[in-house]
Amino acid sequence: MVYSTVAPKQRVVNNDQQYRLAVYRHARDVALNWLNGWVLVVWLMMSATIVISSQLQATPLLTRLLLLGLALGAGVMVAGIIVGVRTAIRCHREVCRLIRITGDDHETWKPxxxxxxxxxxxxxxxxxxxxxxxxxxxxxxxxxxxxxxxxxxxxxxxxxxxxxxxxxxxxxxxxxxxxxxxx
Missing domain, CATH: 3.30.70 (Alpha-Beta Plaits)
Structure with missing residues (x-):
């Protein structure tokens, strides 16, 4: 705890765009990594389900369970993709805005x-x-x-x-x- 005689209006930091840019770049990278990891994990689980079901004797119940599991896995994968893409896009828009403000484009992709x-x-x-x-x-x-x-x-x-x-x-x-x- 730090005590100071500074007025409340003077305590607000107004020039933190460089730090915000670094944070949003990292958040965008994390969102994309989570998106990739989510898709990979769900895909591997669906593949493992198919491999395991091929080792079992086919029955109508097993076929229904397999199709239900694959549909559920596809739905979970799509939901994860939507959440990850929306998060990454939101962070990317903020990164673009902060790059325009700061002019710091050293880590940005350029054609x-x-x-x-x-x-x-x-x-x-x-x-x-x-x-x-x-x-x-x-x-x-x-x-x-x-x-x-x-x-x-x-x-x-x-x-x-x-x-x-x-x-x-x-x-x-x-x-x-x-x-x-x-x-």
Missing amino acids: TFHVLFKHQQAAPDTTCWDDLGNWQLALHNQRGDYYYELKTTLSELEITNTLAQRFSKQDFSVVSWLGLYVV
Whole structure:
């Protein structure tokens, strides 16, 4: 217990978005792990039921019990999936909101664009474009073609416009994160 002469309005923490982001990211991960574990456990139980029933002599009662158990297992699996997905989506929405507020996107998934620089004398200096995203050289060949992977939240048009300020449009190509090649 800590006693202080601070007024009640001053005791409220207003700048805890970084901590909330970390908590919601962890909660989303836990929800997805529980979802996966739930589906796996119910699936294994249903499989074990089928294997055990195949070892027994088939009777109408056993067949009804087996079908009832499998239907019940499927219902329990669907209910678990619904609860897990709703929880994960709720946490994910809060994570997205907090990322917009804090700008902390270092652990977020970003689409990977593929940028091909053609007929270059040396590897292009990508440090001047660090604000575009995370650049990684994937491969290059003897003809001076350099293939980079760019993880970013920017659009294909924004990347193309930024690169066009330094290179002519014939010297580079941007392949979208969907794998569609732009001519």
